[in-house]
């Protein structure tokens with residue numbers, strides 16, 4: 624089953640297969656991991672502070688953080 628999580632990663636843009644771990648490194652909650660098999664970053668827990676460094680620092684703009692309406 625595919626679950627909607629607040630942080631989505633565009634697998635086409637993600638360069639984790641080339642060694643990038645920026646989003647994993649900047650996340651204070653450690654909710655992002657690199658899926659080594661597929662060479663992309665992904666969200667392992669549905670938990671997020673919506674602090675957005677993962678989105679801002681991603682060199683290929685592959686990360687989208689969907690901030691819930693009530694927090695905007």
Ligand code: SF4
Nearest residue numbers: 637638643645646681
């Ligand atoms: S920072 Fe961007 S390119 Fe790097 S692993 Fe994360 S999603 Fe992929």
Ligand code: SF4
Nearest residue numbers: 650671672674675677
């Ligand atoms: S918005 Fe913050 S807490 Fe959420 S995944 Fe990105 S860095 Fe981690």
